[in-house]
Amino acid sequence: MNQHTLQADVIVIGGSLGGTLAALAAAKQGLHVILTEPTDWLGGQLTSQAVPPDEHRWIEQGIGAPGTFIEFRERVREYYRNNYPLTEEALTNPILNPGNGWVSRLAHEPKVALQVLEDMLAVYVNTQRIEVLYQTVPVEVDVEHDTIRSITVNRLGHYRPKYTTLIGQYYLDGTDEGDLLPMSGTEYVSGAEARSQTDEPHALEEADPLDMQSITHVAAVDYIEGGDFTIDKPEEYEFWRQYTPSFSEYPILSWYATDANDTTKLKEFTLLPNEQGVTSLWDYRRIVDPSIWTEKLSAEVSLLNWAMNDYYAGPVTGVPLQERIPNLESARQLTLSLVYWLQTEAPRLDGGKGYPGIRLRGDIVGTADGLAKAPYIRESRRIKGMYTITEHDVSKELRGEQGIKRYEDSVGIGSYSLDLHPTVKTHRTFYIPNYPFEIPLGSLIPVRMKNLLPACKNISMTQIAGGCYRLHPVEWNIGEAAGYLAAYAIQNELTPQEIYESSEHVSRYQDMLTAGGVQLHWPEEVEKEVLQPSK
Structure with a gap:
């Protein structure tokens, strides 16, 4: 050595x-x-x-x-x-x-x-x-x-x-x-931790060292109206298309997610800003807004870090490599499946389906595939x-x-x-x-x-x-x-x-x-x- x-x-x-x-x-x-x-x-x-x-x-x-x-x-x-x-x-x-993303006062690349x-x-x-x-x-x-x-x-x-x-x-x-x-x-x-250990009202009755928060593998995308950048169907797409979390009646790949202000309720979202009053996720984590530029050099760019690609199907920390590596890959597959769903099946407010103009932007995150170099570990x-x-x-x-x-x-x-x-x-x-x-x-x-x-x-x-x-x-x-x-x-x-x-x-x-x-x-x-x- x-x-x-x-x-x-x-x-x-x-x-x-x-x-x-x-x-x-x-x-x-x-x-x-x-x-x-x-x-x-x-x-x-x-x-x-x-x-x-x-x-x-x-x-x-x-x-x-x-x-x-x-x-x-x-x-x-x-x-x-x-x-x-x-x-x-x-x-x-x-x-x-x-x-001009609304998740942060300083949404940037x-x-x-x-x-x-x-x-x-x-x-x-x-x-x-x-x-x-x-x-x-x-x-x-x-x-x-x-x-x-x-x-x-x-x-x-x-x-x-x-x-x-x-x-x-x-x-x-x-x-x-x-x-x-x-x-x-x-x-x-x-x-x-267990409630008996911490006396916290929201703690579990029994400790579980593997019951950790979900991770998210973030992706960067832009949207070109009229374009078609549909990726190959991800290997795990059919699994994630049907995966329904225990706290929801809707699949994870849907426009319904937990309401941050009341986690006992679900809230409807959509992709783009609209006049119907449905919350847009596009400008949630938008990091490039060319409307504040004097030259049209880029489309808007947003980051996919949504409830739909929170990966909670298994832990990645404290487990053997033979479990960790597949779970990390599944987190990537979930995000790619979200991209494919957005491109092909996501319901639009006009009654149509899919936004094929969604395009992965690897240059934004320094990778070839448009996914971040590492998953977000909470x-x-x-x-x-x-x-x-x-x-x-x-x-x-x-x-x-x-x-x-x-x-x-x-x-x-x-x-x-x-x-x-x-x-x-x-x-x-x-x-x-x-x-x-x-x-x-x-x-x-x-x-x-x-x-x-x-x-x-x-x-x-x-x-x-x-x-x-x-x-x-x-x-x-x-x-x-x-x-x-x-x-x-x-x-x-x-x-x-x-x-x-x-x-x-x-x-x-x-x-x-x-x-x-x-x-x-x-x-x-x-x-x-x-x-x-x-x-």
């Missing part, structure tokens, strides 16, 4: 959004970082998974996300202003939404997000403070006395050593599925930490007049409903109203391991809490907090557990976060706003 060794202060495994920001934060503190990524795009859900940023209503005020995330958003807008033929109105719009992220990393990558190993996955973790000694990775290219040993002082798990946790023997949970394995976030910390109903839960050891803030997509076994789904929330340091500290930190959706929280902590700005914040925590630990020759147990060190670490632009607590005016009775 051809193998060699690389060393750094911090090893970040997984170039997810959180993993990427963990590397950037540690590098800003003067540390040498090695960052690995299984694809050739950094940025996870924002780029290789092609999911526009889900945010909250205070984001345009610069509240509720790290300063670097706010900077990222403005850099995206500037990219469009500098490089696209925008109309005068769009150029001067301070809250420009490039795609994954390639633009990638370019901006790479620009933010550039000085550290170009000076080798951050070394990025693309197409690289972990294969073995060497642990001794609750401490990771090294991680062996497989570098998938043939023109360089295939196996490399990575040695660092701290190891951060920035993978979307918490891959390092089982590999290192770190205590973790997955799937659904739920990870999660460490058992010093503090576990639960439904009680976030739910508006459960907290009542207490309002926002404050933590003295907060390392960041966010806001989003507790949004659980259908799970793969019980098909539970809900959308629970929330209060804005904070991220406690205790949720980043493993109960035993000394030099492993979560940097993604793998902090100590329940499945239900993960429904809101998985969003872009929160994952970004978690990664940044983990990178700074590793730096503080190295600089002060302390373990994360020792930092957590010292109010003085927690305070000094929080000062580091604040200096880096991380917001630790929600402003009082937001708390007053959310406590006002609904009109």
Whole structure:
């Protein structure tokens, strides 16, 4: 076996959004970082998974996300202003939404997000403070006395050593599925907890570690009226055409899906904007809107990340490869089946069927087939930490007049409903109203391991809490907090557990976060706003 060794202060495994920001934060503190990524795009859900940023209503005020995330958003807008033929109105719009998708205030192309992220990393990558190993996955973790000694990775290219040993002082798990946790023997949970464990009203009666949220393999498409871009019939099309989830009387490939505001009801959708009042999905995740351009260079482009291609027929995390690989392929088949159904059989409001002008756009997502480089993974394995976030910390109903839960050891803030997509076994789904929330340091500290930190959706929280902590700005914040925590630990020759147990060190670490632009607590005016009775 051809193998060699690389060393750094911090090893970040997984170039997810959180993993990427963990590397950037540690590098800003003067540390040498090695960052690995299984694809050739950094940025996870924002780029290789092609999911526009889900945010909250205070984001345009610069509240509720790290300063670097706010900077990222403005850099995206500037990219469009500098490089696209925008109309005068769009150029001067301070809250420009490039795609005018209604799921996000900043619906934009994954390639633009990638370019901006790479620009933010550039000085550290170009000076080798951050070394990025693309197409690289972990294969073995060497642990001794609750401490990771090294991680062996497989570098998938043939023109360089295939196996490399990575040695660092701290190891951060920035993978979307918490891959390092089982590999290192770190205590973790997955799937659904039992109500007896968490006292959460929406928890299952019995725990089920494989009852995880559905994944989605996103596709990029445009629509050319009068064109015919019908793909070959997918191998699993007949299966998905008839597949009917337990919570619906309609097949998954239909215009009826769960209503986000009331998950006990179904809502009718259609493809295109219309005058009949039926909700259009086309502009839901539209990321290219040429109506704000002065030149007609493109058709509109939208991303297929809908209820119709949520894959909940089986788990992909924590199962043997002989089950994982077919399920990942079936998730792809479901999305291709959605495309084929749209092209050939989807009912139109005018009484016809099909939109053959739907065209897959691989150039948008950097692939040959139009599907994103990686599936959108909503739920990870999660460490058992010093503090576990639960439904009680976030739910508006459960907290009542207490309002926002404050933590003295907060390392960041966010806001989003507790949004659980259908799970793969019980098909539970809900959308629970929330209060804005904070991220406690205790949720980043493993109960035993000394030099492993979560940097993604793998902090100590329940499945239900993960429904809101998985969003872009929160994952970004978690990664940044983990990178700074590793730096503080190295600089002060302390373990994360020792930092957590010292109010003085927690305070000094929080000062580091604040200096880096991380917001630790929600402003009082937001708390007053959310406590006002609904009109």
